[in-house]
Amino acid sequence: MNERDNLIELPFYTALNKPLLLAGGERELMMMSGLVSLTLIFVALSLQSAIIGIALWLFLSTVLRMMAKKDPMMSKVYVENMKYKKFYPALMSANMMK
Numbered sequence: 001m002n003e004r005d006n007l008i009e010l011p012f013y014t015a016l017n018k019p020l021l022l023a024g025g026e027r028e029l030m031m032m033s034g035l036v037s038l039t040l041i042f043v044a045l046s047l048q049s050a051i052i053g054i055a056l057w058l059f060l061s062t063v064l065r066m067m068a069k070k071d072p073m074m075s076k077v078y079v080e081n082m083k084y085k086k087f088y089p090a091l092m093s094a095n096m097m098k
Contacts, residue, residue: 019068019072019073021068021072023061023065024061024064024065024068024069025061025064025065025067025068026064026067026068026072026073026074026075028075029064029075030061030064033056033057033060033061033064034057034061036056036060037053037054037056037057037060038053040052040053040056041053041054
């Protein structure tokens with residue numbers, strides 16, 4: 001009898017591992033771009049601001065979808081990356097200080 005025959009296989013639910021996307025882009029960024037565009041449209045209440053708001057939303061949603069295709073967590077990775085310093089100087093270890 002083979003060892004593989006005794007192993008139990010459990011299903012892996014992909015819904016628990018997929019990133020949360022809204023309309024193909026990161027959820028938070030897509031909602032923020034929609035909010036900014038709608039605010040521009042409804043605060044100014046003119047045809048010109050409506051055209052600019054719709055164009056802004058189309059541009060931002062396209063860029064956010066392209067970002068999500070490359071990496072669905074790109075903005076979170078970028079924010080985490082910005083926390084690191086560009087250079088970490090070498091320090092002596094505790095044993096060498098004696």
